Amino acid sequence: MGKTEMGKEHMADYVDVNGRKIRIRTPEVSEIDENGYFRRQSNAFTGHLGSKEHPVEKGRYILFWSTGCAWSNRAVIVIDLLGLSEAVKTEAVDWTDRPEDLGWEFVHSPGHINPETGAQFLSELYYNTDGDYKGRTTVPALVDYRTKTVVNNDFQMLTVLLETEFSPLHHPEAPDLYPVRQKDKIDRLNSWLYQNVNDAIYRACFARSVEAYYEGYHTFFDSLSVLNTCLEKQRFLLGDYITDSDIRLFTTLARLDINYSRHLGPCPGLSDYPNLWDYARDLYQVPAFRRHTHFQEFAARQDSDRRGQNFRFHPYYDMVVPGTDFPELWSVPAAREKLSSDPPHRFMIK
Structure with missing residues (x-):
């Protein structure tokens, strides 16, 4: 007890x-x-x-x-x-x-x-x-x-x-997702991602006032623009290798078109941020990311969330999503290895 x-x-x-x-x-x-x-x-x-x-x-x-x-x-x-x-x-x-x-x-x-x-x-x-x-x-x-x-x-x-x-x-050849020399950068970036991306989208989706909705909405999409610019000249958020921060961003990006967008009404899609779209697909090529990205589950429609707030469903969801093969779309290679000084590798090994 x-x-x-x-x-x-x-x-x-x-x-x-x-x-x-x-x-x-x-x-x-x-x-x-x-x-x-x-x-x-x-x-x-x-x-x-x-x-x-x-x-x-x-x-x-x-x-x-x-x-x-x-x-x-x-x-x-x-x-x-x-x-x-x-x-x-x-x-x-x-x-x-x-x-x-x-x-x-x-x-x-x-x-x-x-x-x-x-x-x-x-x-x-x-x-x-x-x-x-x-x-x-x-x-x-x-x-x-x-x-x-x-x-x-x-x-x-x-x-x-x-x-x-x-x-x-850990497996002997496990990647170093939280390297000591980048710890402070990862911690600061994770904090920024949470406030401006990961949680901001929920502040828009669960908002119960117009003011609250636009705070979450603009914070989220303005931050995607910042990240899109950041990823123009580097493969991942902190350079050549995937870190803990990339995993945190990926799981939000994977839901934008198929889940979050239907709650927001008309809004930009992931492809409106070409560097982010290529970056997300680059991560999706990694088997561990692909195995745990369940597009069908993301698309499961509910009339309301479990906190009792009614969502605003956009017609795009019913017209487009059921006929879209999201795994196939995301499986198209992004060719972002050219931005790395270590093109064959996505991970730093300990």
């Missing part, structure tokens, strides 16, 4: 699911402020891997993620690139189709029960960790399946933890 769950159990509502007592998620704290701006909730679990409490060892952790989630795709791409697939288990989740508010369900496990934790819903593991938790149960979530608790759900730091703390378990 979680650290605050005992004594509070009577305050929660439960539902019977196949003979199992499952707690219904508590009302979520609103992420929309008084001016209609979307303010993303803070990450509650930020355990540091490599500590005595959370040692880095094979066969202890499982990453729960969603194919449609940009934050999730970052982590599974990194796990794939670094050869951590045997050391860190992964399992995709999906939103439950039950009427109760039970959140992410382990629909790909036999009988919908995750064998490592014995849980059916991600919320069970969140409440195991903190019985008083009131936020959204988010992915990605790195879980210690020996203790059945969430160790880390900090999507901003999770890839860096995999790249650094898990280095003893």
Whole structure:
């Protein structure tokens, strides 16, 4: 039982699911402020891997993620690139189709029960960790399946933890995605990307006022223009080799035409930024990027998001997207190796 769950159990509502007592998620704290701006909730679990409490060892952790989630795709791409697939288990989740508010369900496990934790819903593991938790149960979530608790759900730091703390378990020829000599540059760039690109698009999509919508919209597309210019003379964001920052940008770009655009109304597409479009395709040629870019999932239409805000669907989605072979479009080589001083290689090897 979680650290605050005992004594509070009577305050929660439960539902019977196949003979199992499952707690219904508590009302979520609103992420929309008084001016209609979307303010993303803070990450509650930020355990540091490599500590005595959370040692880095094979066969202890499982990453729960969603194919449609940009934050999730970052982590599974990194796990794939670094050869951590045997050391860190992964399992995709999906939103439950039950009427109760039970959140992410382990629909790909036999009988919908995750064998490592014995849980059916991600919320069970969140409440195991903190019985008083009131936020959204988010992915990605790195879980210690020996203790059945969430160790880390900090999507901003999770890839860096995999790249650094898990280095003893990396494949011998794993790329260096977070080189020490570029650490400060990567950290600054990641911070800028989050504020101006990765989160800005959600501030536009989830906005509940015109002012908030245009703040997110203009911040996002103005930043794409900046990046398009930056990539005119260099292959990747920090030069010749792919780093953690490129993974963070890629998962947002991959959703622009097929997902985000249908929420925004008329807006530029990725091909309106030719250097970004070529750059994104260059990354897509890497098997780990391609394997974890699920265009069909990105295109899955919903009438509203899970926070209850109605999206503005653009007719382009119904007219164009169903008949478009996005994997084929993205598979066309971009010939950006000419911008590199090391053309045959996309990665720096440790």
